[in-house]
Amino acid sequence: MKKVKSLLQPKEWSRTGAILLGIAPVFITIAVWLLSCRHPFFWDTIQLASRQAQWYYDQHFKYLLLPDVIDSGHPSGFGMYLALCWQGFGQSLLVSHLAVFPFVILTLLGLFRLSKNFDSYLIWVFPLLVGIDSVFLGQISLVSPDVALFAFFIWGLVGVLEKRSGLLLFCSIVLAIISLRGMMAVLALYLFQVVNGQDGGWRRLGHWLRSTLPFIPAGLLALAFLGYHAWAKSWVGFHSDSPWRESFTVVGFKGMLKNGVVLAWRIADYGRVFLVLAILGLAFKQLKTLKSNTFFPLVLITSLIQVPHFLLFQGVSAHRYLLPFYLALHLFFCSLLEQSQVKSKTKSIILGLVLFGLASGNFWIYPPGIAQGWDSTPAHWPHFALRKEVIEYLDQHDIPLDKVGATFPEIGPLHWRDLNGRQDGFSPLNLSQNEYVYFSSVMNDFSDEDRKLLFEKWTPVLTLKKAGLKTILFKKP
Incomplete structure (x- = not known):
């Protein structure tokens, strides 16, 4: 030691x-x-x-x-x-x-x-x-x-x-x-x-x-x-x-x-791919001593407990479900790095890359059409300012919120989100009934067909962008 x-x-x-x-x-x-x-x-x-x-x-x-x-x-x-x-x-x-x-x-x-x-x-x-x-x-x-x-x-x-x-x-x-x-x-x-x-x-x-x-x-x-x-x-x-x-x-x-592909993505997502690759490299060099590693069993246990429901069910795949597993990975990585016999300079490079990767993950935003776990990254923060502007625009133009269609997580009374007493809120998306549609980058439930119809046929009356996020208020043609 x-x-x-x-x-x-x-x-x-x-x-x-x-x-x-x-x-x-x-x-x-x-x-x-x-x-x-x-x-x-x-x-x-x-x-x-x-x-x-x-x-x-x-x-x-x-x-x-x-x-x-x-x-x-x-x-x-x-x-x-x-x-x-x-x-x-x-x-x-x-x-x-x-x-x-x-x-x-x-x-x-x-x-x-x-x-x-x-x-x-x-x-x-x-x-x-x-x-x-x-x-x-x-x-x-x-x-x-x-x-x-x-x-x-x-x-x-x-x-x-x-x-x-x-x-x-x-x-x-x-x-x-x-x-x-x-x-x-x-x-x-x-x-x-x-x-x-x-x-x-x-x-x-x-x-x-x-x-x-x-x-x-x-x-x-x-x-x-x-x-x-x-x-x-x-x-x-x-x-x-x-x-x-x-x-x-x-x-x-x-x-x-x-679901297995999605699970692998969840594990490697938001910069954690650097951590996973470092663990695989270090573990490969220490195969003979893995049994004595204190935190290797914790990685196995948390994965075996949490993986089955990820694989078996259609929509149980949020990043936050894996928090105990992520913690086990961090502990395992540190123990592997500490026990590794590679040069000190190499350890510093590995650690620097992992720190850089994890830090960068807080700013990862995927191209339009790729769903993200927006609750699992601070990158969702600009949504709140954009959302506020949309609501202010609708109020100023006397457009009732129930005339505006939206998807998760913006359906229902504003009070559920803002604790402001307002019981009015956006309606579930229905392009045949909605007079307006509130579209946001953080809404994963717009289908490709809905997205295509909105961008090709509907009229954007308010377009807002901030820090990689986009919000558009569409009006029915």
């Missing part, structure tokens, strides 16, 4: 450099949060945060389960938490973003705690790698339950690695009440607990049973919720009238192949 450590700590490496590396992820993360703390609700947070919290806020917490129209089968702990924040401090966008800030801080603290598993200046580099990942930055700029999930998964890993059963028990309970994916994260922590530590302990049934102890309360809580939900509503996950039922359509073999 001393030899590896000396390779990673060249003579020119200074205390100042370490301090700057340590400050960088904190500065970037808090700056991103501050700059976005008045942004409207966006993407899935409209349903998973705003609408669910609104239900509890309006009903004064009289009911545990949500109405079917906004019930996606998940525990709604985050929605309850947000409604409590509104009740205590007022209903506003600022309060909503402030509600997420504690989880942002918990995440940062957890990243530095996890970095203690490294012996070199990677102690400072690891938090920076995660801190510039576009999916992480995209999510913390939203009022997203996945920020809380990520924070408590990180601290759950700390509990496993430091053998702190109390911490693991607490994190598992919180994860279990956030979402179904939180429950999957608990399973990942349990399996990692089984394989971590004792050599060959996973071969003994007693070890598997003892490892369950910190997870029993979370498991019972999850079973209680799922059982009660199934008893009260006769469905789990989705129902026949669910707005997202098509996303859970089971695909055939060709569909699985297509």
Whole structure:
């Protein structure tokens, strides 16, 4: 280990450099949060945060389960938490973003705690790698339950690695009440607990049973919720009238192949291709020692838990679903880099390329017609200014919003997004009925046929561009 450590700590490496590396992820993360703390609700947070919290806020917490129209089968702990924040401090966008800030801080603290598993200046580099990942930055700029999930998964890993059963028990309970994916994260922590530590302990049934102890309360809580939900509503996950039922359509073999390509894209997307290539190169040179790598099992576990639903279902492919897997990749990369026997200069080049790639991913915008996970990149930010101009134009020209067709994520009352009390909003896209159409780069649901018809036959009355995004208000010919 001393030899590896000396390779990673060249003579020119200074205390100042370490301090700057340590400050960088904190500065970037808090700056991103501050700059976005008045942004409207966006993407899935409209349903998973705003609408669910609104239900509890309006009903004064009289009911545990949500109405079917906004019930996606998940525990709604985050929605309850947000409604409590509104009740205590007022209903506003600022309060909503402030509600997420504690989880942002918990995440940062957890990243530095996890970095203690490294012996070199990677102690400072690891938090920076995660801190510039576009999916992480995209999510913390939203009022997203996945920020809380990520924070408590990180601290759950700390509990496993430091053998702190109390911490693991607490994190598992919180994860279990956030979402179904939180429950999957608990399973990942349990399996990692089984394989971590004792050599060959996973071969003994007693070890598997003892490892369950910190997870029993979370498991019972999850079973209680799922059982009660199934008893009260006769469905789990989705129902026949669910707005997202098509996303859970089971695909055939060709569909699985297509989903596999999409999954590979999600893993490599937004600059992470640099990270993946670096991992493959380093791992190839260390094949004989992979079994002893602490974080290799975590990569396998998080992938095995999360990959099946990506492959089997039609529309369950959001980047944010893979946050635990992305974290495992970052940990695995740092451990491989630390243990590698390549020259110090080569390590510096690899690390520099990975940092550059991940940083660049925050600005990736694909050509028109290619759908993006806009909630997983800060590149969606200009949309809010463009959207505001469209609404102001419509108000100034006395055009009712319900005369304007749009697609996800802009359908429905403005209040769901802006918390401004306005119950008017854009209508679902229907080119035969809409008098106007609101088109935006961040709307993935315009078909090629709709796009062609709009651009060739309809009249653009307002065209706006900003930072690579385009918004057009079309009028029916």
